[in-house]
């Protein structure tokens with residue numbers, strides 16, 4: 102709704118829809134009614150539109166897009182304001198985003214508090230501004246700056262918006278008082294002079310024809326696969342070419358076309374999924390509503406290898422001091438050099454100044470003495486993935502650190518309890534699985550053990566946000582969620598290669614789908630020997646030796662091409678050859694290698710594997726459905742409590758295309774009945790692959806018609 106009041110002959114319309122004053126039907130109707138009322142009230146000289154609770158308005162209520170909506174469309178409110186003879190002032194604090202900024206652009210004037218941010222982020226949810234933003238913003242900020250704001254979706258701060266011409270004044274102090282004063286100062290000025298409709302689009306000397314082509318080409322290559330950025334360009338270019346009303350009409354057509362597109366649905370889903378993951382619960386009780394995070398003022402990182410150095414860098418760039426520990430000076434110096442190198446990389450990219458980088462470095466304390474960890478609030482262990490070694494480190498940490506210190510293990514495979522039992526504080530032990538390269542990758546998989554306390558979980562979830570990661574809480578199992586789902590995905594890729602596909606064919610199927618990299622390129626980048634060691638270690642624990650001609654491993658289908666490549670010294674990019682051969686600057690350009698194809702052919706001949714033509718569709722289906730089936734098993738077992746958690750993990754851990762929501766969302770769009778039937782068919786065809794055993798939950802859900810948001814509940818694993 103919108104509250105109406107009058108002070109000093111100024112009508113005040115306060116948008117009121119907690120938490121961000123989204124433009125629900127009630128808010129739009131309240132705004133329209135308020136403006137009409139003020140226009141007709143002889144005692145009112147001017148109008149101020151503001152927001153309740155610290156924000157002006159975050160735009161349309163995104164939930165309404167799926168529900169359909171009544172009430173006035175906001176350009177109708179704009180048309181009415183354009184005819185008003187009394188000045189209307191937007192008094193902005195907090196955010197004015199999307200439809201919120203559009204409302205402000207209907208007003209004759211805009212003032213904002215210093216802390217305010219304004220923007221058109223619609224593109225992030227697969228839309229263009231639909232309430233006149235593409236038509237009015239270029240009239241206020243100029244074509245170039247408006248285009249940038251609309252295409253990137255990035256908000257700008259008040260001071261910059263003032264310079265751009267979006268705002269008329271930036272004020273300190275009470276925004277409402279400032280708004281009233283400003284409105285009265287404009288009461289005698291002809292409003293038509295301040296009305297954006299009456300101004301042309303500011304081109305600032307640019308030629309629209311050359312600019313339009315360049316912008317389209319740039320956006321096409323930068324936002325590959327995304328529909329909305331192209332529509333943003335088309336709408337802004339059109340606004341520069343045609344009269345105001347025609348431009349508004351076209352904008353609306355584009356907006357409604359995009360609103361029902363699959364991409365916008367997926368991006369809206371991703372927006373809410375990212376917020377859902379903050380709502381965690383533990384099987385033994387305790388959740389985000391009741392658990393209190395312990396303040397983390399200093400952190401220690403044990404192990405200055407590539408991972409540890411990257412983690413330390415995340416910590417110091419977020420403003421926290423960090424002790425980086427290594428066992429000897431030589432390893433420590435290597436780690437610090439690697440950290441410095443990464444930091445200077447961000448300076449070179451212009452993301453930080455050299456001065457800011459120095460300030461970050463001043464927060465780092467390199468050390469070879471565990472005593473330096475005595476007083477830190479949290480320690481992240483990032484030593485080699487070896488249980489015995491990790492237990493030794495934890496035993497020492499337990500003895501050295503103060504009793505309240507939270508001890509985190511950066512592991513991608515090990516059971517949290519088996520590490521926690523090395524200490525006398527298992528309630529304060531938790532897994533924090535960072536993804537390589539740890540400074541850049543946003544995902545942080547936080548893993549609770551059977552005795553991890555709710556406070557410890559609350560602390561690592563908050564810490565994740567502090568260091569600008571996306572923290573997702575999951576239960577402990579082999580590979581947790583990310584790597585557990587990756588296993589059948591990569592296994593199917595290798596089986597497809599054995600059966601006749603080439604690594605390059607598989608990778609191009611994945612990249613055409615929208616993945617940032619194919620699985621074989623990733624394998625080459627991280628090192629084929631890494632997968633080899635993990636497999637060899639797993640086999641060793643089971644008392645089995647893997648050889649190049651192992652077709653089965655404990656009764657399960659197994660592809661030993663990795664062993665074959667390692668035997669030939671093809672370890673990936675670092676050796677200049679792996680699944681591909683590498684050429685070009687720094688040996689970074691992958692090329693299909695006839696030698697590797699020969700190795701595959703010979704290998705298959707030796708094992709009696711008959712090769713055939715494996716189609717692109719089959720590759721995509723097998724890789725994705727095997728992984729999706731695993732996702733349902735993860736839900737079934739309660740490792741995750743919501744499908745949204747799995748999707749966020751894939752969005753941020755593996756770069757699943759955001760405009761496809763995530764694998765679970767993708768499955769919901771394919772239809773669970775179809776997904777289940779296909780998985781059953783693959784199970785019959787490949788009986789020696791455990792990952793094709795259909796998930797019981799998936800079978801149940803395929804009959805139920807329940808929406809994705811209810812899958813966790815249906816699994817009985819929701820803990821909230």
Ligand SMILES: CC(C)(COP(=O)(O)OP(=O)(O)OC[C@H]1O[C@@H](n2cnc3c(N)ncnc32)[C@H](O)[C@@H]1OP(=O)(O)O)[C@@H](O)C(=O)NCCC(=O)NCCSC(=O)C[C@@H](O)CCCCCCCCCCCCC(=O)O
Pocket residue numbers: 120121123124159160161162163164165166168169170174175196198199200201203222223225226228229230231232234373376377
């Ligand atoms: C605002 C933020 C910057 C705040 O960030 P912060 O980190 O502080 O907090 P959270 O992100 O956790 O958010 C808090 C809380 O608020 C919820 N929320 C935030 N924004 C919205 C929103 N716009 N709608 C609904 N809910 C919102 C969020 O989910 C959190 O709640 P939770 O329960 O999860 O804790 C940040 O949140 C942010 O960036 N928000 C998104 C802003 C945005 O994208 N805005 C653009 C929206 S699209 C738009 O405005 C389109 C316009 O151009 C045109 C349309 C205008 C009006 C018409 C409306 C008609 C709609 C119906 C159409 C159907 C018509 C038909 O069928 O005929």
